[in-house]
Amino acid sequence: xxxxxxxxxxxxxxxxxxxxxxxxPLPGIGHSSPIVYxxxxxxTTCLVESQxxxxxxxxxxxxKLRWQRTVTQTPLEKKHKLxxxxxxxxxxxxxxxxxxxxxxxxxxxxxxxPGNILVAAYDFDGDLRWKVRPGEFASTHGFxxxxxxxxxxxxxxxxxxxxxxIVALDRESGNTVWxxxxxxxxxxxxxxxxxxxxxxxxxxFSGSQxxxxxxxxxxSTWWTVEGPTEQFVASMVFDGEKFYLSAGFPTHHVLGIHxxxxxxxxxxxxxxxxxxxxxxxxxPVVVDRYLFVADDRGIANCFDTQSGERLWRExxxxxxxxxxxxxxxxxxxxxxxxxxxxxxxxxxxxxxxENPLGQPCYASPAISDGKIYIRGxxxxxxxxxx
Numbered sequence: 403x404x405x406x407x408x409x410x411x412x413x414x415x416x417x418x419x420x421x422x423x424x425x426x427p428l429p430g431i432g433h434s435s436p437i438v439y440x441x442x443x444x445x446t447t448c449l450v451e452s453q454x455x456x457x458x459x460x461x462x463x464x465x466k467l468r469w470q471r472t473v474t475q476t477p478l479e480k481k482h483k484l485x486x487x488x489x490x491x492x493x494x495x496x497x498x499x500x501x502x503x504x505x506x507x508x509x510x511x512x513x514x515x516p517g518n519i520l521v522a523a524y525d526f527d528g529d530l531r532w533k534v535r536p537g538e539f540a541s542t543h544g545f546x547x548x549x550x551x552x553x554x555x556x557x558x559x560x561x562x563x564x565x566x567x568i569v570a571l572d573r574e575s576g577n578t579v580w581x582x583x584x585x586x587x588x589x590x591x592x593x594x595x596x597x598x599x600x601x602x603x604x605x606x607f608s609g610s611q612x613x614x615x616x617x618x619x620x621x622s623t624w625w626t627v628e629g630p631t632e633q634f635v636a637s638m639v640f641d642g643e644k645f646y647l648s649a650g651f652p653t654h655h656v657l658g659i660h661x662x663x664x665x666x667x668x669x670x671x672x673x674x675x676x677x678x679x680x681x682x683x684x685x686p687v688v689v690d691r692y693l694f695v696a697d698d699r700g701i702a703n704c705f706d707t708q709s710g711e712r713l714w715r716e717x718x719x720x721x722x723x724x725x726x727x728x729x730x731x732x733x734x735x736x737x738x739x740x741x742x743x744x745x746x747x748x749x750x751x752x753x754x755x756e757n758p759l760g761q762p763c764y765a766s767p768a769i770s771d772g773k774i775y776i777r778g779x780x781x782x783x784x785x786x787x788x
Contacts, residue, residue, distance in 0.1 A: 403639065403685055403686075403687040403725055403726050403727045403728060403766070404639075404687060404688075404689075404727070404728050404729070405727065405728070405729035405769040406729075407729050407730070407769055407770075407771075407772065408729070408730050409730065409772055410729050410730050410769055410772055410773070410774060410787070411772075411773070411774050411785045411786055411787020411788060412730075412732065412744055412754065412755050412757075412787055412788065413755055413757060413787050413788050414757045414785045414786075414787050414788075415757060415758055415760075416740065416757075416758055416759040416760030416761065416778070416783060417758055417760040421757075421785055421786055421787040421788060422783060422784070422785060422786075423465075423773065423784040423785065423786045424464065424465035424783075424784045425465070425781050425782070425783050425784075426460070426465040426466075426467070426781060426782050427780060427781055427782075428445070428447060428458075428777065428778075428780060428781060428782050429447060429449060429456070429458075429470075430447035430448050430449040430450065430454075430456060430488070431447065431448055431450060431486055431487070431488070431779075432445070432446055432447040432448055432486050432487070432488030432489065432765075432777075433485070433486040433488070433489045433546075433723070433764040433765050434446045434447075434486075434488050434489055434490055434491045434492070434548075434765060434777075435491040435765045435766040435767070435768060435777060436765070436768045436775045436776075436777050436782065437491060437492050437493065437494060437499075437768055438462060438768050438770035438771075438775060439494050439496050439499075440462075440496075441461060441462045441463055442459055442460075442461070442462065442468070442526055443459070443460040443461075443462050443768075443775060443782075444457065444458070444459055444460075444492045444494065444499050445457075445458050445460070445492070445777060445782065446458070446473075446488040446490065446491075446492060446501055446503075447488045448478075448486065448487035448488040450478065450487065452475065453475055453476060453477060453478055454472045454474075454475045455472070455473045455474050455475070455476075455487065455488055455503045456470055456471065456472055456473065456488075457470070457471050457473055457492065457499070457501050457522075457524060457528075458470045458471075459499075459526070459528060460782065462770070462771075462773075462775070462784065465782065465784060468528070469527070469528035470528075471524060471528050471530070473501055473503055473520070473522050473533075474503055474505055474520055474522075476504075476505045476506055476508070476517070477506050477507070477508030477515075478506070479504050479506040479515035479517065479544050479545060480510065480513070480514060480515045480542060480544065481543060481544025481545070482542075482543040482544055484683070484723060484764075485543060485544040485545075485546060486544075486764070487503075487544070487545075488503070489544070489545065489546035490502040490503065490545070490546055490547050490548045490549070491548040491593075491765075491766075492548075492549070493548065493549045493550060493551050493556070494551075495551050495573065497525065497526070498523045498524065498525055498531060498573065499523070499524050499525075499526070500521065500522070500523050500549045500551070500556050500573075501521070501522050501524070501549075502519060502520065502521050502545075502547050502548065502549055502558055503519075503520045503522075503545065504517050504518070504519060504520070504539055504544070504545035505517045505518050505519075505520045505535065511540060512542075513542040514540040514541050514542045514563055515540065515544075516538065516539070516540035516564075517538070517539060517540070518535040518537065518538055518539065519535065519536060519537055519538075519539045519545075519547065519558060519560055520533065520534075520535055521533070521534055521535075521536060521549065521556060521558055521571060521576065522534075523556075523573070523576065532575060532576040533576070534571065534576035534577075534578075536558065536560070536569045536571060536578055536581070537560050537565075537567055537569060537581070538562075538564060538565065539560060539562045539564075540562050540563055540564050541562045541563050541589040542563070542589070543589060543591075546591040546635075547559050547560070547591065547593075548593040550593060550594055550596060550605075551573070552570075552596050552603065552605070552618045553603075553618070553619065554572065554573045554574070555570040555571065555572065555573060555579055555618065556570070556571040556572075556573050556576075557569070557570045557571075557594065557605065557618060558571070559590075559591075559592060559593065559594060559607065559609065560584075561584055561588065561589060561590040561591070561592070561609045561610050562587075562589050563587070563588065563589050564587060565583065565587060566583070566584035566586075566587045566588070566610055567581050567582060567583050567584055568581075568582050568584065568594070568605075568616065568621065569581045569582075570618065570621065580620055580621040581621065582616065582621035582622075582623075584609070584610045585610065585611075585612070586610040586611040586612065587610065588609075588610045588611055588632055588633065589633055590608070590609030590610055590633050590634040590635070591609075591634070591635045592607045592608050592609045592634050592635065592636065592637055592638075593607070593637045594606060594607035594616075594637070595607065595637055595638050595639070595640060595645075596618055597640050597661075599615075599624075599661045599662060600662060602617070602624070603617065603618050603619065604616075604617070604618075604624055604661070605617070605618040606638055606640070606645055607637070607638065608634040608636075608638060608647050608649055608650070609633075609634045611628070611629065611631070611632055612626055612627060612628045612629060613626065613627040613638075613645075613647060613657075613659065614626045614627075615663075624663070624664060625663035625664055625665060625666070625667045625671070626665075626666055626667070626668070627657075627659060627666075627667060627668050627671065627672060628666070628668045629668070630649070630650075630653070630655040630657065630675065631649055631650040631651065631652065631653045631654070631655055632650070632651060632652060633649075633650050633651040633652075634647075634649045634650045634651075635649075635650070635682055635683045636648050636649060636650075636681065636682070636683060636684060636685040636686065636725070637685040637725070638685075639685070639686055639687060639688045639693075640661070640688075641688045641707060643660075643661065644658045644659055644660055644661060644673055644707065645658075645659045645661055646658055646659070646686060646688055646693050646707070647659065648679065648681040648684075648685070648686045648695045649681070649682065650682055651682055653677070654677060654679065654680040654681065654682065655675065655676070655677055656675075656676045656677075656678075656679050656681070656686075656693070656695055656703075656705060656710070657672055657673075657674070657675050657676075658672070658673040658674045658675075658693075658707060658710055659671055659672055659673065660672075660673055673710070674709065674710025675710070676705065676710050676712065678703075678712050678715075679695045679697055679701070679703040679705075679712070679715075680697050680698065680699060680701075681695045681696060681697050681698060681703070681722075682698050683698055683722070683723050684696040684698065684722045684723065684724060684725045684726060685725035685726065685766075686725075686726055687726040687727065687728045687733060688707060689728050689731075689733060689747045690747060691706060691707050691708060692704055692705070692706070692707065692713070692747045692748070693705040693706075693707050694726055694728075694733050694735075694745070694747075696718075696722040696724075696725075696726055696735060697722065698721060698722050698723070699721060699722075700717055700718060700719040700720050700721050700722060700737060701715060701716070701717055701718070702715070702716050702717075702718040702735055702743075702745065702751075703715050704747075704751075713749050713750075714749070714750055714751050716751045718735050718737065718743050719735065719737025719738070719739065719741055719743070720737060720738060720739055721737060721738045721739075722735070722736075722737055722738065723738050723764045724736040724737070724738075724763060724764065724765065724766050724767075725766040727766060727767050727769065729769050731746065731747070732744045732745065732746060732754055733745045733746075733747065734767060736759075736763055736766075736767065736776075737763075738762055738763065738764060739762060739763075740758060740759030740760060740761050740762055740763040740778060740779075741756065741757070741758050741759070742756070742757045742758075742759065743755070743756050743757075744756070744757070759776060759778055759783065760778075761778040761779050761780055761781065762778065762779040763776060763777070763778050763779065764779070765777035772786070773785060773786055774787070
């Protein structure tokens with residue numbers, strides 16, 4: 403959620419058009435976030451009536467649709483009311499763009515719709531390079547897994563109510579490079595975070611009743627923290643010293659975890675543990691010594707990263723689904739109603755701006771080249787601001 407860009411927009415109004423470079427309608431419904439590479443913007447959606455899951459490519463300068471491709475056409479899965487049928491955000495390495503969907507079998511097995519995870523790779527002209535199904539998936543809440551890229555691998559989290567796994571695919575062919583089973587076989591929806599610790603790559607994520615760090619080169623385990631709850635959605639964040647977690651269901655937790663462990667570090671590497679914030683879905687952000695957590699119920703929280711003390715708590719909106727982003731010394735809190743409040747980090751609440759989008763929003767913003775790209779419920783916005 404952290405961008406290194408400066409001079410990005412701080413004031414806009416989707417109702418009046420103030421600060422909006424362009425606004426174009428998006429077909430279908432989805433909660434996946436847009437991603438930008440150069441002058442290409444990629445986003446996924448689901449055309450519900452025809453049951454088609456689509457990948458779309460837009461021109462960032464004009465908002466013109468470059469191309470649209472049907473990735474799969476399969477029966478709609480059972481899902482949570484706050485989920486969508488296109489919730490996995492794409493990833494790109496500048497040559498290929500990778501997408502994930504669930505291909506369901508169209509029939510209930512208990513409370514879930516079983517099927518297979520589908521991962522596909524397209525080039526920037528919209529030509530399909532490969533399409534694979536690396537494993538099964540079933541969850542009563544539906545599907546939401548965003549791929550991450552590392553050294554020619556496409557890594558996908560397959561936590562679900564069954565034989566869960568995390569899998570790494572070859573970016574050229576889609577062939578499985580490694581596949582690691584998950585111990586507790588429990589649904590979670592976390593996008594892993596890859597960071598270098600003591601010269602080694604760590605793939606860190608919560609889910610399946612624990613927190614773990616894997617070696618993204620071979621899937622082996624660096625360290626684990628058992629618990630603190632059953633299910634997770636939010637990604638973790640890192641400040642160079644500690645990883646920070648906000649979760650989850652059925653109990654809520656915020657943790658600071660030292661990064662340098664090996665083996666089971668449950669009793670040794672949890673720096674602090676708080677249960678005062680009730681955040682499940684939105685991912686937090688960290689700015690200097692401040693950790694910002696968005697409670698799903700519309701409450702913003704600010705923690706001291708060293709002590710774990712909550713410095714302040716303030717109602718900012720009705721409900722949060724969107725993960726937090728930060729850039730230019732400000733934290734962007736976008737609520738489900740499309741109202742974005744900008745907060746200056748500090749020991750007390752300091753509201754810098756409030757900007758309406760004019761429609762609901764469930765997707766995280768993308769920041770690129772001095773602009774903010776936001777996927778609303780019905781439209782895609784390019785915001786230049788001020």
